[in-house]
Amino acid sequence: MDLQLKGKVVIVTGGSEGIGEGITRSLASEGAIPVIASRAVAASEQLVAELQDAGIPALFIGGDLSEPGRCHTVVEQTARRFGSIYGVVNNAGINDAIGLEKGGPDGFRSSLDKNLYHYYGLVHFALPYLKESRGAIVNISSKVALTGQGNTSGYAAAKGAQLALTREWAAELLPYGIRVNAVLPAEVMTPLYETWLKTAFKDPEAKKKEITARIPLEKRMTTKEEIADMVAFLLSPRSGHTTGQWVVVDGGYVHLDRSIT
Numbered sequence: 001m002d003l004q005l006k007g008k009v010v011i012v013t014g015g016s017e018g019i020g021e022g023i024t025r026s027l028a029s030e031g032a033i034p035v036i037a038s039r040a041v042a043a044s045e046q047l048v049a050e051l052q053d054a055g056i057p058a059l060f061i062g063g064d065l066s067e068p069g070r071c072h073t074v075v076e077q078t079a080r081r082f083g084s085i086y087g088v089v090n091n092a093g094i095n096d097a098i099g100l101e102k103g104g105p106d107g108f109r110s111s112l113d114k115n116l117y118h119y120y121g122l123v124h125f126a127l128p129y130l131k132e133s134r135g136a137i138v139n140i141s142s143k144v145a146l147t148g149q150g151n152t153s154g155y156a157a158a159k160g161a162q163l164a165l166t167r168e169w170a171a172e173l174l175p176y177g178i179r180v181n182a183v184l185p186a187e188v189m190t191p192l193y194e195t196w197l198k199t200a201f202k203d204p205e206a207k208k209k210e211i212t213a214r215i216p217l218e219k220r221m222t223t224k225e226e227i228a229d230m231v232a233f234l235l236s237p238r239s240g241h242t243t244g245q246w247v248v249v250d251g252g253y254v255h256l257d258r259s260i261t
């Protein structure tokens, strides 16, 4: 299937590591032009160089998206370089363990800075370009928004808000033909996931085994490529009548009957 993404400019936040890296690579393989907005300088420079060597005019824009003004800069620099923006993938985030007891109100606010406000900021500033291109938006949320996790109020609040905003923006942007969808990963091995395993559990390997044993489809984690290909499809004109949807890509982990596992 040709996803008809050739030459389309797509901003991917956190687009050089973990799930974001998968999304950038999937888009590039479809001929889209990925713009990586990330604070991970070395990984981003390396991936952009690799894509440029392969003839894809990818761009890296550095900086922390939770800093004021950063989202505006990302959109400005992208537009200056390419003259158009077709897609936004809001992906950058961190499960920062700000719970009810640990963190307090200031920690909670800071968690929303890291996980939520830049989702709004990027779409706000990119909107004039998305209107022109009749583009698409994908928000990467999390199973945590549906299931909870414990001890992560800030992250959970942000992930839930991303789902609400997916519906809200899908409604608001109907007149412009801009589609908005969310993808919800559950268990994907990435640098973020590895850190969570190592910091939250005494025996990370045993915990990983315990989790994967409960994933209904093939008793394995979802790959970042499986998340990325869904994102590329949802961005593409081939999913032209899909909007406001929450797509859970997790091997049935969240929704299938517990008695199966």
Ligand code: NAP
Binding pocket: 013, 014, 015, 016, 017, 018, 019, 020, 037, 038, 039, 040, 063, 064, 065, 066, 091, 092, 093, 094, 095, 114, 140, 141, 142, 143, 144, 184, 185, 186, 187, 188, 189, 190, 191, 192, 193
């Ligand atoms: P990851 O491995 O940590 O990769 C995220 C990338 O984004 C990193 O390069 C990170 O840079 C960058 N980043 C994070 N916050 C940023 C900010 N404020 N400004 C600029 N760059 C920033 O994470 P991941 O596991 O791929 O997660 C990606 C998304 O999927 C997140 O929204 C997460 O909530 C969601 N998700 C993941 C899983 C999973 O199983 N992995 C499950 C559910 C949801 P640093 O390296 O400097 O932090």
